[in-house]
Amino acid sequence: xxxxxxxxxxxxxxxxxxxxxxxxxxxxxxxxxxxxxxxxxxxxxxxxxxxxxxxxxxxxxxxxxxxxxxxxxxxxxxxxxxxxxxxxxxxxxxxxxxxxxxxxxxxxxxxxxxxxxxxxxxxxxxxxxxxxxxxxxxxxxxxxxxxxxxxxxxxxxxxxxxxxxxxxxxxxxxxxxxxxxxxxxxxxxxxxxxxxxxxxxxxxxxxxxxxxxxxxxxxxxxxxxxxxxxxxxxxxxxxxxxxxxxxxxxxxxxxxxxxxxxxxxxxxxxxxxxxxxxxxxxxxxxxxxxxxxxxxxxxxxx
Amino acid sequence: xxxxxxxxxxxxxxxxxxxxxxxxxxxxxxxxxxxxxxxxxxxxxxxxxxxxxxxxxxxxxxxxxxxxxxxxxxxxxxxxxxxxxxxxxxxxxxxxxxxxxxxxxxxxxxxxxxxxxxxxxxxxxxxxxxxxxxxxxxxxxxxxxxxxxxxxxxxxxxxxxxxxxxxxxxxxxxxxxxxxxxxxxxxxxxxxxxxxxxxxxxxxxxxxxxxxxxxxxxxxxxxxxxxxxxxxxxxxxxxxxxxxxxxxxxxxxxxxxxxxxxxxxxxxxxxxxxxxxxxxxxxxxxxxxxxx
Numbered sequence: 001x002x003x004x005x006x007x008x009x010x011x012x013x014x015x016x017x018x019x020x021x022x023x024x025x026x027x028x029x030x031x032x033x034x035x036x037x038x039x040x041x042x043x044x045x046x047x048x049x050x051x052x053x054x055x056x057x058x059x060x061x062x063x064x065x066x067x068x069x070x071x072x073x074x075x076x077x078x079x080x081x082x083x084x085x086x087x088x089x090x091x092x093x094x095x096x097x098x099x100x101x102x103x104x105x106x107x108x109x110x111x112x113x114x115x116x117x118x119x120x121x122x123x124x125x126x127x128x129x130x131x132x133x134x135x136x137x138x139x140x141x142x143x144x145x146x147x148x149x150x151x152x153x154x155x156x157x158x159x160x161x162x163x164x165x166x167x168x169x170x171x172x173x174x175x176x177x178x179x180x181x182x183x184x185x186x187x188x189x190x191x192x193x194x195x196x197x198x199x200x201x202x203x204x205x206x207x208x209x210x211x212x213x214x215x216x217x218x219x220x221x222x223x224x225x226x227x228x229x230x231x232x233x234x235x236x237x238x239x240x241x242x243x244x245x246x247x248x249x250x251x252x253x254x255x256x257x258x259x260x261x262x263x264x265x266x267x268x269x270x271x272x273x274x275x276x277x278x279x280x281x282x283x284x285x286x287x288x289x290x291x292x293x294x295x296x297x298x299x300x301x302x
Numbered sequence: 303x304x305x306x307x308x309x310x311x312x313x314x315x316x317x318x319x320x321x322x323x324x325x326x327x328x329x330x331x332x333x334x335x336x337x338x339x340x341x342x343x344x345x346x347x348x349x350x351x352x353x354x355x356x357x358x359x360x361x362x363x364x365x366x367x368x369x370x371x372x373x374x375x376x377x378x379x380x381x382x383x384x385x386x387x388x389x390x391x392x393x394x395x396x397x398x399x400x401x402x403x404x405x406x407x408x409x410x411x412x413x414x415x416x417x418x419x420x421x422x423x424x425x426x427x428x429x430x431x432x433x434x435x436x437x438x439x440x441x442x443x444x445x446x447x448x449x450x451x452x453x454x455x456x457x458x459x460x461x462x463x464x465x466x467x468x469x470x471x472x473x474x475x476x477x478x479x480x481x482x483x484x485x486x487x488x489x490x491x492x493x494x495x496x497x498x499x500x501x502x503x504x505x506x507x508x509x510x511x512x513x514x515x516x517x518x519x520x521x522x523x524x525x526x527x528x529x530x531x532x533x534x535x536x537x538x539x540x541x542x543x544x545x546x547x548x549x550x551x552x553x554x555x556x557x558x559x560x561x562x563x564x565x566x567x568x569x570x571x572x573x574x575x576x577x578x579x580x581x582x583x584x585x586x587x588x589x590x591x592x593x594x
Contacts, residue, residue: 058406101580108335111402112530113579115337119527120572127565233410236403270418273410280407281383284400 007248011164014251015157022146034149034217036258037156038210042231043239043250044159045206049199050236051244052172054179055103056111059118060235063091063204065227067211069125072137072221080143084151084212091208094121095201103196106182115229122227129223136222143216152213159206164247175199230273237280243290252291305438307560313445313514315552316452317507319545321525322532323456324503330476330539331496332388334401338409339529340522342372342501344416346508347517354427361429364509365451372505373498379408380497388493409522416519424516444513451510455503456545463541472496476539524571531575 021033046060067087074083098117105113129135142148166172174195177185186192215221234257242253264272283290289297325339346368353359353367383404430443463469474482475492483489507525511517532551536544551574558570 056403058402105579108402109579112335112337113576116527116530116572116575116579120569120576123568123572127569130565233406236406240403270414273414274418277407277410277414280410281404284403284407285383285387 008164011160011247015153015160018153018156019150022149027145030145030149032258032262034145034152035261036254037149037152038214039234039238039254039257040156040250041152041159041206041210042235043242043253044156044163044247045203045210046235047163047203047239047244047250048159048166049196049203051239051249052166052175052179053196053199055196056236057114058111058229058232058236059114059116060203060207061227061229061231062114062118062121063095063207064211064214064231065118065122065125065223066094067091067208068215068221068226069211069223070208071212071215072139075139080216084209087212088205088209091211092201092205095204096197099197099200100193103193103200115232118227118229118232122223125227126223136220139216139219139221142219145217148213148217152210155206155209155213160247160251162202163250167247171195171198234276237276240283241279241290243292243294244288246290246292246296249290249292252295256291306440307556309439309441311553311556312549313441313449313552314556315549316449316456317510317548318528318532318551319456319548320452320507320510321504322529322536322544322548323459323541324500324507325526325529326500326533326536326539326541326544327459327472327496327503328500329533330541331472331479331493332384332401333479334384335405335530336500337402337405337526338412338522339405339500339504340524340526341409341412341416342375342504342522343508343511343525344517344519344522345375345412346372346505347512347521348416348420348508349505350509350512351425351427351517354429361509361513362447365506368505368509369502373502376498376501377494379501380494384497385490388490409526413519413522420519422519424518426516427512429513442514448510448514451506455506459503460542460545476541524568527575528571531571531578534575534578 018033018037022030024030042060042064046057050056050060067090070090071083071087074086078086102110102113102117166175174185174190174192177188177190178192178196182192211226215226238253238257239250240253241256242251243249260275261272264275287294321339321343324342325336328334328336328339346364349368349371350361350364353364354361359367430447432443433440434443434446435441463473471482471487472492472495474485474487475489475496479489482492511521511525528551532547533544535550536542536547551571554574555567555570559567562570
């Protein structure tokens with residue numbers, strides 16, 4: 001394939017251009033770029049488990065929420081970088097603890113389980129906060145948006161690099177074997193349980209840190225917002241619109257999503273969500289290869 | 303006190319059994335998990351609310367109109383989204399895996415559509431709210447109506463499955479679709495009727511809910527989860543066990559909340575949901591349904 005160095009160069013150029021955004025000196029564009037990097041990081045990390053193995057998670061927001069919560073609590077005792085590391089570690093630990101039993105559940109059962117599990121954790125955190133007499137928490141002296149943006153961009157690059165590495169590694173082929181036929185994969189010696197658990201934990205750490213960064217950006221934490229199921233919904237929709245199983249899918253999906261949300265979200269939030277729902281159905285049924293697949297097909301024909 | 307709690311448990315159990323019955327019908331015959339099921343309950347509730355407050359139409363009449371409306375919506379979903387995919391085996395396989403995501407999209411559309419059209423304000427109306435007392439239990443007329451209608455629909459469904467030849471073909475499709483087709487069951491037709499009936503039952507449940515609680519565009523989600531809990535406890539596709547499981551959930555919820563506090567309600571429901579799925583995805587009682 002001659003495409004590989006070309007793709008790497010393309011990703012490097014995108015990352016380089018994004019690194020230059022703070023030079024524009026515009027708070028608005030920096031905010032938009034922050035959101036772009038955030039969704040790329042979230043969707044690439046979601047894809048690591050769900051797109052490669054076919055274990056579709058509708059509860060990715062749970063890791064994001066845990067990261068946000070751990071950050072806002074731990075900030076009282078430690079400086080920001082340590083708190084962020086702790087956010088990622090907490091999300092990874094949660095995935096490690098629940099991973100074995102959860103990943104035993106297969107097919108549609110897994111899908112609804114992730115959905116219910118995220119709601120359970122959300123309600124537990126809400127109960128805990130009520131018990132502690134906290135309804136929301138504020139953060140004072142958060143780092144500048146510029147610093148947060150660079151951190152988010154690094155996460156997006158790392159998540160994309162992991163996705164690209166996975167796609168051509170032994171690990172990635174093992175995950176693909178699980179998607180194609182888990183029983184057969186196990187029979188020929190693929191360590192399915194270990195691979196699934198590894199992918200699950202790895203896919204949880206990045207959203208944990210992302211959640212921490214977003215709380216620093218908004219300076220505000222409320223459990224029902226941090227664990228908002230709309231985040232999980234947006235991740236799934238954007239990943240599917242962008243195209244599963246291609247490293248460029250989440251990038252294209254995010255680009256599309258952010259344009260749509262800039263146009264609609266502030267003025268017509270409900271219409272925006274309805275359009276997302278419609279896109280999800282249309283892409284699943286009629287364009288399963290997503291935007292990335294459409295573009296590749298278009299290029300192939302030309 | 304105990305009788306009162308028992309009565310409350312029976313009322314919510316009957317409601318859960320009814321909501322889960324519709325979900326189970328659709329899963330049983332189409333193998334599609336309808337995550338938008340609770341949103342049909344919401345639509346039924348709004349039909350009853352607007353009919354009552356704008357036109358003065360009794361919710362009893364709305365039971366009929368929602369049945370027709372939701373069944374028509376089910377037909378539309380079947381024809382537009384499902385029919386072509388179900389027809390071809392290759393597409394059906396993908397559709398089954400993706401069905402949850404498709405209904406997930408539908409759910410978001412319905413919730414936000416309702417919120418756009420009716421605003422997110424919670425609404426309610428008074429209907430048959432006179433209190434009747436008997437045997438240490440106080441009940442409003444609307445609760446009794448709810449019980450009566452829920453009992454009539456669930457018992458009717460059971461009798462239909464037990465005694466009517468069309469009920470047998472439905473059971474056959476639930477049991478083994480390909481074998482049912484071999485012995486001459488019109489699988490496509492059974493599936494279409496199941497989805498219409500499943501949607502209609504959800505709408506009926508919504509009318510009943512609107513008489514006894516406040517309604518909002520986002521009220522459907524907890525019903526979806528409760529219905530999933532019930533259906534999974536009873537075994538996916540197992541209609542009779544699902545009805546029994548509805549009452550089990552009603553009892554656990556009512557007494558669990560009475561023993562702790564109302565803030566534990568959602569934790570209880572989600573906890574049971576996660577616990578049941580982790581421990582016995584094939585259902586607590588009832589036979590295993592292949593997860594494939």
